[in-house]
Amino acid sequence: MSERTERVGPPSRGGRKRDHSRDAVILEATLDVLAESGFDGMTIDMVAVRAGAARATVYRRWPTKIDLVLDAVKRLAPGPAELERLPDTGSLRGDLVASMQPDTSEESERRVRVVAGLQSIAERNEDIAAVLTGGGTEPWIEANRILIRRAVDRGEYGPVDVDALAQVLPLMCTCRVAVQRLPITPEYAIGLIDAVLLPAMRSTSKEKFG
Amino acid sequence: MSERTERVGPPSRGGRKRDHSRDAVILEATLDVLAESGFDGMTIDMVAVRAGAARATVYRRWPTKIDLVLDAVKRLAPGPAELERLPDTGSLRGDLVASMQPDTSEESERRVRVVAGLQSIAERNEDIAAVLTGGGTEPWIEANRILIRRAVDRGEYGPVDVDALAQVLPLMCTCRVAVQRLPITPEYAIGLIDAVLLPAMRSTSKEKFG
DNA sequence: CAATTACGATATCCACGAGTATCGGATCAG
DNA sequence: CTGATCCGATACTCGTGGATATCGTAATTG
Incomplete structure (x- = not known):
């Protein structure tokens, strides 16, 4: 996986947990949009809408469009x-x-x-x-x-x-x-x-x- | 050919002639840029620069990017x-x-x-x-x-x-x-x-x- | 020469999208 | 409860590129 925006510095005291089960949903949505519109035609908003998430949620996990696409395409490679x-x-x-x-x-x-x-x-x-x-x-x-x-x-x-x-x-x-x-x-x-x-x-x- | 911006109405009295020999130069430049950068990566300015022309000259002959690309691709088809x-x-x-x-x-x-x-x-x-x-x-x-x-x-x-x-x-x-x-x-x-x-x-x- | 049009260069308008920031509500740890 | 974090929603900044407009210059007709 490419580097996420993981919190590393302060050992936080608590807070709502990130729902990692939505990673797969977002990445699947990314692949769908990529297949339909290509890289240039794809917008982060399209992905967010299709995944039923907010743009901020996507950016919280992948810093750039490229990082998102990289992780998504990695799902295509057969193990x-x-x-x-x-x-x-x-x-x-x-x-x-x-x-x-x-x-x-x-x-x-x-x-x-x-x-x-x-x-x-x-x-x-x-x-x-x-x-x-x-x-x-x-x-x-x-x-x-x-x-x-x-x-x-x-x-x-x-x-x-x-x-x-x-x-x-x-x-x-x-x-x-x-x-x-x-x-x-x-x-x-x-x-x-x-x-x-x-x-x-x-x-x-x-x-x-x- | 797709519709150009040809003058049709007033029977003009004179003026500098459009140098149609540059059509081919511009279309060739378009194909070069398309091959290198794809449709979304191509800008009219790239084409103009490579053809040694001004953007205005390109727009004077093809109203939109799509029209330019259409005419360019037609050159690929073998007769x-x-x-x-x-x-x-x-x-x-x-x-x-x-x-x-x-x-x-x-x-x-x-x-x-x-x-x-x-x-x-x-x-x-x-x-x-x-x-x-x-x-x-x-x-x-x-x-x-x-x-x-x-x-x-x-x-x-x-x-x-x-x-x-x-x-x-x-x-x-x-x-x-x-x-x-x-x-x-x-x-x-x-x-x-x-x-x-x-x-x-x-x-x-x-x-x-x- | 005068009017007209093409040309190169440049400025400008406008829409769109990447990325950031903010806010209210929800969810967890202590 | 309190503070911290996630989430959804929204507003915002900012760069880019398509398209238009303008200007000075060159070429062509009459």
Whole structure:
């Protein structure tokens, strides 16, 4: 977490406790607004209203807009435990379809929209850029890397370019939402798997053509 | 073109002519600033300074910031003639490599950055969204569609899912620049062609796996 | 030359949003 | 109860940027 406005100096004698359960509400509201309006279009007031709080309450916990957004985006990054719980159905296709299931939900569409809405500020803010790579496409690509490597190891496919193939689904889906402004339906996701990724896996790319 | 501030009423008797050769300079400056700072980060003053003009000169030709950006983005859309001049080397790989050549240039990286920088405003402005689909990834996808269809027609490959495969290179390259913030090197482009697209072409996706 | 318009530069108006300050009411510790 | 702190609400400051207006100068027509 980025530095809050915690009281450090005087060991206070009492007073109303800060209701920390509202942190999550405010951060969720921040992500909602970010997904809808982007960083520049988002105002602290929008966040406060959506969270049912006062602007002062937000500023009491995060000193600047940037700090608020940083903490909010950190919620997007999957924990290491997330990568441990990858599906294991026995076939690559089964694993991919299972792992894409949450990606066709609204929850994950918001994630992509947040990433898209932070591009402009990421250009000028090192911290935002850093937290974006961690919470954006990279974990998703890493998950695909694991699934593909596992399929190759168990002999389901021959040797392939794991790094290149692991990027196909995450990058294409991200671009579809962020740039083409189209939803990731289960049909589209499965279509990509069956028409692009799995066919590419089947033909090992040893021979080149001139 | 969107409506300018052209004089229409009084048949004027004379006066200094508007130097229309500077339109292009201003619009190019607009694209440069858009690519660097996005729509919200761009100010009319940045554009004017980069174009070596005064703000008043810009406002004399385009009434609002939106109008200026609309005209600028229209310059990104390739004319119909562009799609007629697609490479024809005899092999799909040759065509793809040749057609990707300009995409690895700075010129084309700017195009993608402009598209990325306009996402936030496109969410709220119908006109921007419309002109973006025309000048963004769609023409690029269409070009790939033509190349792939041609290769199938000449018997170089069996039947494939043309629409899905035509999106692979444009979407992945766009996302790499706009989201991952990495350059499109010739190595990366050719790597995609050899490790993803052509392998996927080779194995026709008739059989499915459960 | 005179009238007219474009141009560069600059001043100005205006709206908006980040961040601060204040206030009344609520909630805790002692 | 008392003092300290949180909360919601509101007013406020202040910088920025879109848009307009003005002015002196340059170019063009008659």
